[in-house]
Amino acid sequence: MPSPVLPAARWPALLALPLALGLAAQALSAEEPASAVFAGGCFWCMxxxxxxxxxxxxxxxxxxxxHVENPSYNQVVAGGTGHAEVVKVEYDPAVVDYxxxxxxxxxxxxxFAVNRQFCDxxxxxxxxxxxxNDEERRLAEASQAALAERFGREIATEILDFETFYLAEEYHQNYYRRNPVRYNFYKAAxxxxxxxxxxxxxxxxxxGGHPAAAR
Structure with a gap:
């Protein structure tokens, strides 16, 4: 008995099915990179x-x-822009979490430092x-509260909704690697x-101390 012949109109859908299943499997097996922004004083050190x-x-x-758009480093460190030096961290959520x-x-x-970090x-x-997002804010606030309880004093670190990241000048990028002598002198001082x-x-x-940070 001959095999039934499928209508030609159904061929594109059947041919596309393996591709769709493959793409879905890839989506389930790999998370997109995520980003987070932190201000911790000198961005070289962070x-x-x-x-x-x-x-x-x-x-x-x-x-x-x-509040200043596309600020320069000189503008920021002079004050009045409201900006802080920050580092944007791109990370794989499958390996490390927020x-x-x-x-x-x-x-x-x-x-505990107010409007300063170390010598800056x-x-x-x-x-x-x-x-x-809301989940990151919850985690940030919970971590801040835990430290306040641990040390028994107020934590000066601010928690601010993320709005915009402005890229610093090229010579600041990877400064600690490209200028190790100057960087290490600054850090030690x-x-x-x-x-x-x-x-x-x-x-x-x-x-150390957090499994996801050390694995």
């Missing part, structure tokens, strides 16, 4: 802090939190979190490591 975290794909220095990035962030800043002073160097150890002890640096 790039160095996040780059080693497993699942972090890239870090970029820039500015957020202010909670783990918060863990690293806190342990690379002085959470001014609104441009304040610490801040920029959640991009600011006594950044020493202050982090005063606040965080063995947790300073942030790669």
């Amino acid at each position: 790039e160095e802090a996040f780059d080693p975290v497993p699942g972090v794909l890239s870090t970029t220095s820039g500015f957020s939190g202010g 909670a783990a990035l918060l863990h690293v962030f806190w342990r690379n800043i002085d959470p 002073v001014g609104e441009a160097y304040r610490s801040a979190l920029f959640p991009m 600011c006594r950044r490591v020493e202050r982090l150890e005063e606040v965080w002890g063995e947790e300073a640096g942030g790669l």
Whole structure:
């Protein structure tokens, strides 16, 4: 008995089915990269802090939190723009999550410093979190409250809704790698490591203590 012949009108749909199933499987097996923005004082130092975290794909220095469009570095550090130096972290959510990035962030800043971080002073160097959705805001606020309870004092770090990220000049990108001598001199002069150890002890640096940050 001959096989039934399918109407020609149904061929395109049948031919497209394997492709559609394949694309759906890819979508389920791979998450799109995500991004998060953190202000922790000098953006050179924050790039160095996040780059080693497993699942972090890239870090970029820039500015957020202010009211001036496309500000220059000189404008921001002079004050009056409302912006802070920030780092944008691109990451793979299948490897590291926002909670783990918060863990690293806190342990690379002085959470008690107001409008400064280490030797850098001014609104441009304040610490801040920029959640991009309700869940990130919940996690940010919960982490801030946990630290306030842990240390028994107010946390100065701001939590601000993310609006816009402005890219910093090219010479700031990967500065700690491209200018290691100058960078290490600056970092040592600011006594950044020493202050982090005063606040965080063995947790300073942030790669330990959170499974998703260290795996």
